[in-house]
Amino acid sequence: MWEVILAITGLVILMVVSFAIWRSMSVVALSRRLCASESRINSILNATEEGIYGLDLEGNCTFSNAACARMLGYENEEKLTGKNMHDLLHHTHADGSPHPVGECPINRALQEGREAHVDNDIFWKSDGTSFPTEYWTYPVRRDVELIGSVVTFININGRKEVQAQLIQTSKLATLGELAASTVHEINQPLSIIGMAADGALERLKDDDVDKDMLSNKLTTIASQTERLAAIVNHMGLFSRKDDGVFEWFNACESVHGAIEMVAEQYHASGIKLEVISPRECNVCGRVRGHPHQLEQVLLNLLSNARKATLKIAASKNAKNGAFVPTVRVSLKENKANSVDIISISNNGGNIPYGVLKKIFDPFFTTERKGEGTGLGLSISRDIIRGMNGIINVYNTEGGVCFTIILPVAPGKGKPRGRPRRKGAEEMFADNLIPDALKGLIVENEKDIADRDGPAKTQM
Ligand SMILES: Nc1ncnc2c1ncn2[C@@H]1O[C@H](COP(=O)(O)OP(=O)(O)OP(=O)(O)O)[C@@H](O)[C@H]1O
Ligand SMILES: [Mg+2]
Known part of the structure; x- marks a missing residue:
């Protein structure tokens, strides 16, 4: 009897010991596996x-x-x-x-x-x-x-540097494009100054010098010199490479700056330029970025609008001569949503849906080889995104409209608070699209769907 009990006890002890050994081996194997997987993850x-x-x-x-x-x-x-x-x-x-x-x-x-x-x-x-x-x-x-x-x-330091270089190159290309009209613009005050100086010298030959007349001539010279200095300063500031630091500024400064730059070129090409913008730059809230970069965006859009309207003018006027190429620039502040809305529209015809889809892609162009880099809109989109804004485009009756929406700090002159620091994607993700923007997007969708295809183009 005792032998049986002893045998069973021995067997049980053997089983317990074997189980403990098996168990500790499994734990060791498991912890080895865990260590291996941890070091793999590391x-x-x-x-x-x-x-x-x-x-x-x-x-x-x-x-x-x-x-x-x-x-x-x-x-x-x-x-x-x-x-x-x-x-x-x-x-x-x-x-x-x-x-x-x-x-x-x-x-x-x-x-x-x-x-x-x-x-x-x-x-x-x-x-x-x-x-x-x-x-x-x-x-x-x-x-x-x-x-x-x-x-x-x-x-993204490297990417920012490349972007800054691209913006700089694009600015210089814009200046090159405007060179002919700028020369004309500089020549005008120069010839007025020349005539006033000649006139004054002529009068000085008289014994009885007419002081009022001389004073008029000198006033003309002073005001024209001021005008020249303004043109040259503006070009100097525009062409300077921006430091990386953003500043608060009024979007109308950039709107008026861009318009001044193209006014002569537009006039010479016979394009009607309509501007709807607050007269006083300090009436609306301030946006954040580089004023000359926003100006560069507007110049890109104005250059595209010029090309599109001139192309259509060439074909329409060949038929009946009644077409007036027109570009409209408008700046409005939507106070309820703390955004500035800048739009540049033209009557240069619709953009086909296939083009609209790719319009902001880098190097996408419909220009002939050597006539366009296809970078204007892609650089513009990067600049606007950098300002936490949105740029989009939609077809209108007989033309297109580009819209830029920028968050503003409410208040006149100085910012009273921070603008929302949301990027475009985040605004959409959060469904915090301002009502004004919603309106534009609905319009986009309807317009493009009616004419060209199923979707809006929005960045
Ligand atoms: N206002 C517009 N009307 C019609 N098409 C436009 C307009 N703006 C842009 N596009 C189309 O979008 C394309 C891309 O424009 P983007 O400004 O990026 O490059 P580009 O004008 O072709 O070249 P670059 O800007 O280097 O001169 C243009 O080639 C044109 O087909
Ligand atoms: Mg362009």
Whole structure:
């Protein structure tokens, strides 16, 4: 009997010991597998050039990769773990004003459990310098419960430099295009100055010098010199390469600047230019960006409008001679939505849907080889996006209309608050499209669907 009990006990002990050995072997194998998979994930994270970090619901860093620490100027990833990432790298806007966490797109996406993408922001480094960045943020969930987010980012310094170079090249090309009319514009005051000076010299030969007459001639010379200086200064400022720093300005400064630049060329080509814009530049709120870059956008649009209207004028006038090529520029502030709406329309005929779809693509052109780079609209779109605005185009009765919508700081003259810092994509994603813009888009869709195809073109 005892032998049986002993045998069973021995057997049970043997089974328990074997189970324990099997179990610990499985645990070891499992932990090896876990370690292997962790080191695989780490090597993937560390092999990527993009910075990646995770956030818990408080916005504290749960992990980061080597590129993240490197780009932000930290010795290693551990230096970031547990730190509040908004306070560390996103605390201040590019203009030096504080960036409250409540306005931070990463934090808002984290709290709302949604994705977000921003392509024109900055991150601050440990040494107090900053770099331009594009980032994406994705929510992280355990089952359905939101537990944090993962942010990936890249340094877009190189891209910004290429963009700045392109804008500069495009500005110089615009000046080249306007060269003939500018020479004419400069020649006009020069010849008035010349005539006034000759007249004055002639009068000086008389013994009895007519002082009033001389004073008139000199006043003419002074005012024409002023006019010349204004033209030359404007061209000098326009052609200067912009530093990267945005400023507050009135969009009408750019509208009037662009109109002054093309007025002579338009006049010489027989194009009627209609302008609807506030007379006083300080009546509307201010937009944020570079005034000469906005001017460059408007000049691109005015150049396209000129080409389109002249082409149609050449064919229509060949038939009956009654067509007046017309370009209309309008600037309105929509106070309810804190946006400026600039539109440039022309009667140069509709744009076919196939062209409309690709119109903002870089290098897309319908011009003959050597006559257009196809970069005008793509550069314009980049500039407007950089200002957190939207540019779109739609067909109208007998022509097209380009519309630019820019967020403004409300108030006259000085900004009273920050304009919404949303990019175009974010505005759409959030369904925060101002009513004025909604109206335009509906009109776009209807117009294009009626004439050309199913969709609007909107950037
Ligand atoms: N107002 C317009 N009317 C008709 N077509 C237009 C108009 N604006 C642009 N387009 C079309 O869009 C194309 C792209 O315009 P974009 O300004 O980008 O380049 P481009 O004018 O061809 O070249 P570049 O700007 O270098 O001179 C034009 O070739 C033209 O087909
Ligand atoms: Mg163009």
